[in-house]
Amino acid sequence: NAGVTQTPKFQVLKTGQSMTLQCAQDMNHNSMYWYRQDPGMGLRLIYYSASEGTTDKGEVPNGYNVSRLNKREFSLRLESAAPSQTSVYFCASRIFSGRLTYEQYFGPGTRLTVT
């Protein structure tokens, strides 16, 4: 049971390049999330997917797109990378029941630098 996995672990991009961050979970969770973490800013929600087939914007969605490919996989795409998107990106998943809130489990993160 691998939990939440993310690829790649590290990436350096030039301004204007595009890339997709991959995330997969094997815990049969229905909800998945993408966060970014910057020094002094804490974790900020970019996008989330409550269930397969749905996605919604979080606090900081500009410059990103997501795809919930199936129940296991949730990808984050940067179409035209900017230096302001230099950050650590975490994917997370959890069970969402609509009534109870369960804890989230995080992947190991992707460290992205945009030059």
Added chain:
Amino acid sequence: RKEVEQDPGPFNVPEGATVAFNCTYSNSASQSFFWYRQDCRKEPKLLMSVYSSGNEDGRFTAQLNRASQYISLLIRDSKLSDSATYLCVVNRDSGGGADGLTFGKGTHLIIQP
């Protein structure tokens, strides 16, 4: 008032001491509360959930005060390995939304030998 507020620290504490930190939250409708631990350059990991009656897990005790809207974490007999950033986490609403949890910015704890 920010959604979840924590003292960023750092708290410098000698090994073996007891340390406590609080977190305040703004949404009175929040129902679920957690403490996460994050080591340097690693992902956050669940330390413990926080229940209304308070709960203990070994050297760690969590308390919830709904009237004053704060939760606390107490660490007894601190170890060098307790050095980390502790994130206070609160659900965004009364549980009906899927948009997850609100994370505090964390309290940095350094245990000194």
